[in-house]
Amino acid sequence: MDLNTVLDVRDARRREPWRPGDAWLGGGTYLLSEPQPQLRRLIDLSRMGWDPLQLLPDGSLEIAATCTIAQLSRFGRTLDTAAAPLIEQCCRAFLASFKIWNMATVGGNLCNALPAGPMISLTAALYGECLLQAQDGSLRRVIAADFVTGAGRKALAEGELLRSVTLPARSLRCRTAFRQASLYGLGRSGALVIGALDPVDGSLAITVTASTVRPFRLWFPLAPTAAELRRAIDRTVTDADWFDDIHGLPAWRRHMTFHLAEQIRNELTRDGV
Structure with a gap:
């Protein structure tokens, strides 16, 4: 999409004062996907030379x-x-x-x-x-x-x-489990839950995203039971935290989060409690 309000594109290596209407330009896939009428200048990061x-x-x-x-x-x-x-x-x-x-x-x-x-x-x-x-x-x-x-x-x-x-490094050594749910076969994630089992102390982290307006990372020093996991999610994620849009109603997202989290708990703990 043309950004017809943008008047200038500047190299980020040149330090210049930040102005209203400025935006950082990385890959640009979001900026060029829909109208951005508030933008006047893009600060291009592509030549910064950072190792990926x-x-x-x-x-x-x-x-x-x-x-x-x-x-x-x-x-x-x-x-x-x-x-x-x-x-x-x-x-x-x-x-x-x-x-x-x-x-x-x-x-x-x-x-x-x-x-x-x-x-x-x-x-x-x-x-x-x-x-x-x-x-x-x-x-x-x-x-x-x-x-x-x-x-x-x-x-x-x-x-x-x-x-x-x-x-x-410690996180990279964790055994992980991944679950994702969408309303459609090629649809946007309606719920995405990840588990990470720490090999050092046996602690378990369950991270809830996509179904909620922000990430929630729940940490358990010992692997929880099914009931403990459900209670922890219920205590942490309030009614207002469940996301609501065309890709899934809050009630469905909540249900799928509990379902996927339990699958992950079973996969990583293998106890079936």
Whole structure:
């Protein structure tokens, strides 16, 4: 779609004061998908030269905000860790063509803050940490599960930039389970639940996304029973937190979340309690 209100596209390497009507440009798949009448200038991040993916000395994985879904998918298939399959599963959860895969970025999916964003699901489930950079160059870190605060809302100040997301080495060693539900065969995610079993202490994390307006990561020091898991979800996710749109009513999303979470609990604990 033509953005006929945009008057200028600037290189992000040139530091310039942030102005009303500015927006960061990553892959542009969202910006060019619908009218953006409030925009006047795009700040292009494509030439920043950030490494898309880096395995750090401590074994953690740093994903640049400009890393494309295609790059993440290819890297995930070469990664020799227990949680590696989850990367591909979340990439495949996109309702997108290969053309979108080669342009859409991890950072863009997070910053759109749509409930069905699978990069939100991935980074929240693996206890990722977002690195944010302000206009004055100062940095701060926010847990990925807290970065999205509501449907279309995120923890970014005016002009602030999502620089990267880091997945801890311990999370990458977790055994994971993935469940997704949609109203249609090729529909947008109506519920997406991920489980991560820690090999060090046996703790279990259940992350609920797509069915809710923001991510919810529930942590259990010991594997819960079916009743304990259901009560925990009920206590944590209020009626107002269930998302409501054409892709699923709140009652259906809630039902599917309980159903998928129980499947994951059974898969990762194998106790059937």
